[in-house]
Amino acid sequence: MNTYLHDGTEFDLDAGFIDVIGVEWTWNGRYSDTGEPLLVGAESPTPIPLPTVYHDHGPLIPMPKHPTSRLVRAAVSADFTASVRDGHTESYENYALRTARASQ
Structure with missing residues (x-):
């Protein structure tokens, strides 16, 4: 994990x-001449x-982590009948x- 500390906040690069406003920013693996990612x-x-992006476009919100294969398999293979029953x-x-009544 590559991290960078800016204004007391640690960023996982x-x-x-x-x-x-929803624009995604990614680290290109390089640093400025002053050592900023x-x-x-x-x-x-x-x-x-990064400090310029943080100042002009921040705060910067970490992108969500991708779910693990195990979690995806569990979600996709869930027992629908059991889910309804529970x-x-x-x-x-x-x-x-319900939706038919709503349209009347």
């Missing part, structure tokens, strides 16, 4: 960031030092009745 974003293909999921029949 490998994760990437999202600014307040250079970020590139959709709005700016030219590398910009009350975690609405059955198709109940959904159809």
